[in-house]
Amino acid sequence: MQFIDEATATRLIDHEVAFGAIRAALIAACHEHARIFPVLAAHGSNQQNTFMIKSAAGSDIAGLKVGSYWPGNTAKGLACHNSLILLFDQNQGKIDTIIESGVVNAYRTAAADAVAASVLAREDAKILAIFGTGHQAHYECLALARVRPIEQVLVVARTPKSGEAMIRTLAEHGLSARLSDAQTACGMADIVVTATTSTAPLFDAAWIQPGTHIASMGSDAFGKQELPPSLFARAHLFCDLVEQSRRIGEFQHADAALPITAIGEVLQQRAQGRRATDDITIFDSSGIALQDLHVGRAVLEKYKVYSDQRARM
Numbered sequence: 071m072q073f074i075d076e077a078t079a080t081r082l083i084d085h086e087v088a089f090g091a092i093r094a095a096l097i098a099a100c101h102e103h104a105r106i107f108p109v110l111a112a113h114g115s116n117q118q119n120t121f122m123i124k125s126a127a128g129s130d131i132a133g134l135k136v137g138s139y140w141p142g143n144t145a146k147g148l149a150c151h152n153s154l155i156l157l158f159d160q161n162q163g164k165i166d167t168i169i170e171s172g173v174v175n176a177y178r179t180a181a182a183d184a185v186a187a188s189v190l191a192r193e194d195a196k197i198l199a200i201f202g203t204g205h206q207a208h209y210e211c212l213a214l215a216r217v218r219p220i221e222q223v224l225v226v227a228r229t230p231k232s233g234e235a236m237i238r239t240l241a242e243h244g245l246s247a248r249l250s251d252a253q254t255a256c257g258m259a260d261i262v263v264t265a266t267t268s269t270a271p272l273f274d275a276a277w278i279q280p281g282t283h284i285a286s287m288g289s290d291a292f293g294k295q296e297l298p299p300s301l302f303a304r305a306h307l308f309c310d311l312v313e314q315s316r317r318i319g320e321f322q323h324a325d326a327a328l329p330i331t332a333i334g335e336v337l338q339q340r341a342q343g344r345r346a347t348d349d350i351t352i353f354d355s356s357g358i359a360l361q362d363l364h365v366g367r368a369v370l371e372k373y374k375v376y377s378d379q380r381a382r383m
Contacts, residue, residue: 074373076170082372083174085213088181088365093337095364096185099311100334103129106311106358109318111291118142122290126359133157133165135362137175151175151205155366169366176206178365179357180213182310183263183285186333186353188217189343190308191283195260199224199250201272201296202265203232206287208239210263215245223247224255226272253277264288264296275301280348287355289320297352299323305350308333308343311358319356330354 110123125134153175159166195218227233256277275298309315335341
């Protein structure tokens with residue numbers, strides 16, 4: 071069994087690796103042999119400490135990801151989110167590879183929104199509004215800046231302190247950012263990303279302008295909600311996996327009659343993405359296990375190269 075610890079996995083992952091792996095995963099999710107099993111939600115002895123198990127099998131890969139959220143870690147100076155990817159040796163029925171993937175998961179999640187934006191957002195999208203300043207938020211901005219010419223990031227934060235910290239982080243990576251209120255950010259943005267743990271809409275549907283692309287990545291459980299449902303009828307709706315999006319994603323709040331398209335179908339040009347400049351497009355990224363397995367395999371492949379190089383030294 072191979073074990074890749076957090077420090078090593080962090081050295082091996084980057085936005086390019088994640089983008090390629092997640093693009094492949096979203097396409098694979100539309101394959102007839104793909105099986106993405108229901109998400110298991112659980113908690114620790116203290117019920118505020120939660121974790122999820124996401125599992126899947128594809129034509130040549132199978133395994134699971136355990137993702138945990140321990141909110142009390144903030145006071146300890148530790149990450150609240152952690153992840154562990156387990157890949158099966160399908161010939162022997164045992165775990166072949168274990169990858170500590172707290173940072174890998176952040177790249178993976180951001181990559182999904184970047185892949186979707188690469189076919190849904192306007193090519194001239196320059197202003198990005200980000201709701202949230204937590205662990206995931208700056209990864210989202212950096213991933214999107216690779217696929218669209220982002221010139222300004224509008225940060226909608228709960229507190230000025232967290233917002234200013236986010237602005238400094240983005241500046242370190244060459245992105246210009248400033249604080250904004252929600253209405254102004256929505257009115258100016260070409261792309262809106264929500265990266266929160268909200269259970270109620272973060273903005274008014276009327277604030278979203280024609281031509282905007284929206285990505286919701288925080289809704290991944292029953293009751294979570296970031297977007298106003300009244301916006302859905304004005305928009306074209308996309309997601310990573312339709313069944314999961316309707317069950318635990320943002321579109322659990324959508325009218326059942328509204329059509330939703332898996333982004334993998336768009337990537338294969340079997341469905342339309344953006345149809346016109348003034349379309350509003352929404353991508354719900356509830357996160358599917360095939361993404362974890364594919365990004366885990368990409369890290370493993372880099373690890374093998376890294377190990378071979380060290381062995382020859």
